[in-house]
Amino acid sequence: MATSTTTAQVDSNHPTHLQHHFVSSEQQFDASKMGMWLFLITELLLFSGMFVAYTVFRVWHPEVFDHSADLLDWRLGGLNTLVLLASSFTVALGIHYIQIGNKKATVVNLIITIVCAAIFMTIKYHEYTGKFEHGIFPGGHFHPHEAFAQYNVPYAAQFFSVYFVMTGIHGFHVLVGMGLLTWLTIRTARGDFSPEYYTPIELTGLYWHLVDIIWVFLFPLLYLI
């Protein structure tokens, strides 16, 4: 027989979260995860453009980049790194707890994740305003004040452009993540998720890990070397 027909249809009382074009929950979950990973790869490629710009300008002006990095406070950056790493841990814990059906612990862990993200953004806010106060703006507006005249060399503006653009776009992604996590917290508290279906939490967790890992690369490249 060339093609035969079998009944591989979904039965009439399928779980509410199962969408009609999928055959099973497993297929839906697998497909969702694969889709999310592909999206994360595109995000990585988006950031990679900026990493390439950083590399190119650094190779051309290594001393300027070295010197300008002194203006960034590695302790604040390091604290931010620890905060984000902790938030990745708590979001993973949140997923673990929903997998075993502990809704309350999931909500608590998601809230801690959001708080960590807020701490990250607050520290970044302080760093940015600190820079602005000293006249250090991206690119064409780069006019460091008297005390920092020694940093006002050609191509230092490029370093700070790269710094602001990379951390800025990263910060935007943190904000989006905070929004998603808030929405997830509300939905979890409402009882939308269970060990059978927690896909949105899993996907947002993956997104959050990407945001974290990008920072893990940004921090040494901008602050430490």
Place this chain on the structure above:
Amino acid sequence: MWSLGKRKTSFMNEMASSAAVTEANPAASVNYLNYDKSIKSWLLTVDHKRIALMYLVTVALAFLAGGILALLVRIELLTPGKTIMDVQTYNQVFSLHGIIMVFAFIIPSIPAILGNFVMPIQIGAKDVAFPRINLLSYYVYVVGIIIVLLAMLFGRVDTGWTFYTPYSESIGTPILFVTTGVFVAGFASILTGLNFIVTIHKMRAPGMTWNRLPLFVWAIYATSIVQVLATPVIGITMVLLFLERVLSIGIFDPALGGDPVLFQHFFWFYSHPAVYIMILPAFGVMSELMATFSRRAVMGYKFVALSSVAIAFLGFLVWGHHMFVSGQSATSSIIFSLITYLIGIPTGIKVINWVGTMYKGSVWIQTPMLYALSFLFLFSIGGFTGIMLGVLGVDIHLHDTYFVVAHFHYVMMGGTVIAALGGIHYWWPKMTGKMYNETLGRIACGLIFVGFNMTFFTQFILGSQGMPRRYYDYLPRFEHLHQLSTVGSWVLALGLFLVAGYLLFSLKRGKNAPANPWKAVTLEWTNTTPIPHPHNFTSAPVVTRGPYDFHLAPEVFGYTGDGAVADAVPTNDAPATQA
């Protein structure tokens, strides 16, 4: 009505009866087109087939807009100096022609229309993996293109579609709209690609192994990989260009300490793989057409399938061949040139395999096959001239001349557009339930073929004689060739308008199509025409044969008895039509 053969099994009875009931009066049966005709059901659909048709309409409009701009360019070039417009307008017309044709027309074209419609059915799925994201990608595309077009309200977009810096940064507000629009439209491409990759991985029917996938699906898969990996790079390039205009970040503008060639690297790192996004789906359509209209499995299935993946991969390594004269090092240029030659190999493998498919096949000339044969000729010219341009010494002479313009029109139009037309004619009965007029189809194909060669072959000559591209004015010795090219564009336009005309006419007055007018054996032909509602299949297919196993498809050719398959090469009668 196709013959069901002398002996019928219970399966055949089932197929016959369901086919007979719905085929007898296909227009009256409940199908995906007529089950709900409200505007809302169309605009909010999550059905991949309806989304494909919405893309068809929008993409066709984009083609019309881009085409009219092209006709205007050619009219201007009838005489040196001013013909119908001044130089400022001319620069905008050719820039918009390029931008609309690349971003609004050709990048979505085959994947968004035929990929969306045909691919899920060919793998035996009910829909794509993420139907709502599919709808979203359509709206994102529309919004992106609108934003790009809005740029015209704020100033002159006269940078060419490549908007090289630093000039593109000096045109003012329009660049903000163009960059935003391209960024947004890029997301449509990414979302479609992502959707297709997950669909092909996760939603194949039982028995549909990777080695049984139709080659169109392999082509869409390779294209989707390129879409997902390459498009983000143009995204970030647009963001950086936007920020440079708004914040003067100094990445591309030399006056601010940046490097304009860096823009070219970023731009072409996407735009070269983008041309493979344009051509790989066309290769997929070609495989389907060649198999069906030669009644033979495509020769070297694995080679053709894997060559798509090879082209997708190699396509990321050759962007520098657009920049041989931009000042990159000789070493880089040599490497890019060598890899450019390499890409010719998997491409050549495909062309040889298609020709080999026809050898000892039962070639049946119908309109889609005429387009496929045109593709072989036109794309080969385009491909060869691409390799020629990859030769460093030659490129120094030919870069930024009409030779390049002719090359890419041969591959993009002579390749992708011809294949898209072939695919649309091939799947038209399945999509609409109607047949178009075959005679008009052949006439239009002929007009397109003649018109296309007249328009663009002359441009190879113009280019090799030194006519630069994007020039408004030119030396008098080029005038005759330009005029020949312009007349060719009129013949080409006539052919294309004729296609639009008879296709639209067929919707209202065309004969109802049978389920399988071409007697093809991929899964989309096993159900009634047009596809019924609510599902693509009455029950999930279980696949036990390859996609081009004509000898194993009894429902197409009928059994001879005792379960044995027919030995004789089946005769090709005209497609059966309903009265």
